[in-house]
Every structure is written in structure tokens, then in C-alpha cells.
Amino acid sequence: MQQTWPFRQLLPDGLNLDFVGKRHFFLILSTVLNLLAVGLFFVRPLNYGVDFTGGTAIRMRFSETTTANTLRKELDPLELRDLTVQDFGDRGREFLIRFEITEGAEMSSVAETLGTLFKETHGESKFEILSVESVGPKVGEGLRRQGFLAVAVATLFMGIYIAFRFDLSFGLGAVVALVHDVMIAAGALMLTQLTFDLTTLAALLTVVGFSVHDTIIVSDRVRENLKRYPKEGLAAVINRSINETLSRTLLTTGTALFVLIALYLLGGKGLEPFAFTLLVGFITGTYSSVYIAGPVVLFWSGDKRSSARA
Secondary structure, X not given: OOOOXXXXXXXXXXXXXXXXXXXXXXXXXXXHHHHHHHHHHHHOOOXXXXXXXXXXXXXXXXXOXXXXXXXXXHHHHHOOEEEEEEEOOOOOOEEEEEEEOOOOHHHHHHHHHHHHHHHHHHOOOOEEEEEEEEEOHHHHHHHHHHHHHHHHHHHHHHHHXXXXXXXXXXXXXHHHHHHHHHHHHHHHHHHHOXXXXXXXXXXXXXXHHHHHHHHHHHHHHHHHHHHHOOOOOHHHHHHHHHHHHHHHHHHHHHXXXXXXXXXXXXXXXXXXXXXXXXXXXXXXXXXHHHHOHHHHXXXXXXXXXXXXXX
């Protein structure tokens, strides 16, 4: 007699949650959240890092506890433009110093200048320069423009692929879901004011890939069920398909979230924006595959049977 393990199956067979029936509420909720994200862009824009604004970022560690205000006063004689000093969370010993500089020789000598200053104020071996990043303003502006273009192009081509592989309505649903995910993740970054740099941009592109992967799984099951249940309406088929793939969706997202939570809590301040973006993006990506992509397909096609390609 074959033994059945009690936790081998995450969700019971024949699950029939009415996702499609609640689509109007969740579409309204998502629209409101996206509009709030757009509003935040004007009120509380993204906290661009040195990669996108230009300037210099120096990470320093001190052997004795100090404060950001103390370091800012010590740096006053240098008259650094747009100076910010951020505590990096190592009990008042590690800091990120960011400021704007002109291109050229000043970039190569800035670490030496700060080293000389802190030798006078803290002592010869009381501090350590961990890293120095310098980006010119023109380069930063170009990176910012190309970064946003990369996200837009990735989203568009993901939608084109799904439209070609399945149906135009599925491609439109995927694009709407991806835009939703990127907007929510960007809104969370604006709300928290975590640094938006190249690593955070990479996280956004990862969110696009993760979200479309889950959307493809649901779309493929919809296509199969359209042939398997030819007498059912499109709404019923979409709802059935979401329920059938829900266990896989929760397992995939859940295991990824365990890793990201560990990365967020233990990865340090440097990885915090990256991990936070992935956390928000993976959750919204799963949500949009269930409550955004399918309802958009249904709205676009009406309640007619889809002519999904085999």
C-alpha cells in the first residue's frame, strides 16, 4: 500500500476560488496604487544613486563610534557640493559619503583629500576607506536614460513574445501586468527612499522576467483548457486555469521569498535596495499574474472563446 505524505500537496485537488469574479475590485485597487506611484514621482521622486546622478560615493569605516552630523561638520572646510552622509548601520562606525564633484583630476584625488582630513580629526589608523565610486554627471544622465529604456524595451518585447506565442489579448494582459509590477516596485522605492542605482535597476529587470514567467504558465494552462473544455466560457476557463496553477505559483514565489528575506535581513545596507525591490516585485508579480493579466485578457476578448494558437 502506497503511503501518502500529509504535506506533499500544498493545495487540495479541485480548488475553485473565484479569482475572476473579484477582478473588478482588484483592478480598481491596482489602478489606485499605480496612480499613487505616479503621484509619488512628483512629490517624492526616486532617490537616485551616484550611478545615475554623477558624483562620488565613498564608504568608510571608523574604529570609534561617531555620527553623521559630526562627519558632516568635519567635511565643511572642503565645501563639497550636495554633500550627504549616511549611517550604514554598523553601530555608528560605517558611513556612506556622497557628493558632487567636477570631472577630471578632482575625481582621482578626492579619496586622498578625505584621507588627509580624517587623519587630522580621527588619527592615523582610526579609519578605513572601503570603496570609492566616481561617475561623471553626463555619464550618470546617460545611464539613467538607458536604464529606463531597458526596462521599457524588456516589457514591450515580453508582451510581443506572449502575443506571438499565444494571442494578442494575452500579450496585452502581460504588458499591463508588467507595467503594474514595475510601477508598484518603483512606488515602494520612492516611498522608502532607498537608493536607486544600477543594482536596483537590475532588480527591476529581474522582476519583469519573473512576472512574465508566471504569466506564461497561466496563459499556457488557459490555452490547454480552452481545448479541453470547449463548452465553458472564457471567464470559467481562466478561473479554472489560475486555480490549477496556483499551487505551483505559491511554491515558486514562496521559495524565492525565503531567500530574499534572508538577503534583505542579513545582506547589509549595500544589498538592501536590491533585495527590497525583488521582494516587492515578486509579490506584485505573483499578484498581477492572478488578478491583472487574466482579467485584461477577459476584458479585451469579452466572454468569447479565445483563438489561442496551438
